Amino acid sequence: MSAQSRLVRTALAGLVLCGLAGRATAGADLVAFPTDFAEGVRYATVERGSIREEIFTSRKVLEAARTGRPLPSGTVITLVDYRDGKLFRYVVMEKRTGWGADYPPEKRNGEWEFQAFNADGSVNSRETLDRCFGCHRGQALQDFVFTLDRMRSAR
Numbered sequence: 001m002s003a004q005s006r007l008v009r010t011a012l013a014g015l016v017l018c019g020l021a022g023r024a025t026a027g028a029d030l031v032a033f034p035t036d037f038a039e040g041v042r043y044a045t046v047e048r049g050s051i052r053e054e055i056f057t058s059r060k061v062l063e064a065a066r067t068g069r070p071l072p073s074g075t076v077i078t079l080v081d082y083r084d085g086k087l088f089r090y091v092v093m094e095k096r097t098g099w100g101a102d103y104p105p106e107k108r109n110g111e112w113e114f115q116a117f118n119a120d121g122s123v124n125s126r127e128t129l130d131r132c133f134g135c136h137r138g139q140a141l142q143d144f145v146f147t148l149d150r151m152r153s154a155r
């Protein structure tokens with residue numbers, strides 16, 4: 001192999017590696033911990049046995065839902081998960097224009113990304129985020145959101 005073709009091969013291998021690494025982490029890393037979620041509105045509370053979920057989003061998002069408009073780019077929905085009365089974790093979904101384009105159609109949830117955070121706000125890197133995509137996909141007709149009706153009727 002000539003030095004030149006070896007160089008080309010190395011460069012190509014590097015591109016492939018970067019591409020894969022980018023795809024593996026770019027998604028969920030886009031979602032930052034929503035430090036200001038409590039300044040929004042708690043529009044739904046779900047209780048199931050020892051689990052209590054409080055779900056928050058901004059007034060702007062609720063206004064869009066109420067008037068039947070698509071949830072805007074920049075929408076953040078924060079679900080605060082309590083177990084036996086104690087803060088257990090946060091799960092967050094966020095939507096921005098252009099997000100999700102790298103996902104295969106069978107995985108993609110529109111422009112949404114998902115992330116799970118521990119009670120201290122750090123990323124829960126043990127969470128399998130494919131589960132989020134898999135389950136929320138079933139809500140495709142409601143912009144991938146289970147509680148869209150609750151948003152529409154929130155005040």
Ligand code: HEC
Binds near residue numbers: 129148
């Ligand atoms: C097995 C199905 C399932 C999986 C897996 C799942 N969710 Fe959900 N999610 C729900 C349901 C159902 C709700 C509505 C609230 C409820 O009933 O608990 C919900 C609600 C939410 C909400 C509030 C907005 C909405 O859709 O109502 C967020 C945010 C959320 N989930 C994020 C996540 C994240 C992040 C993950 C992965 C770490 C995840 N979910 C995994 C079923 C699922």
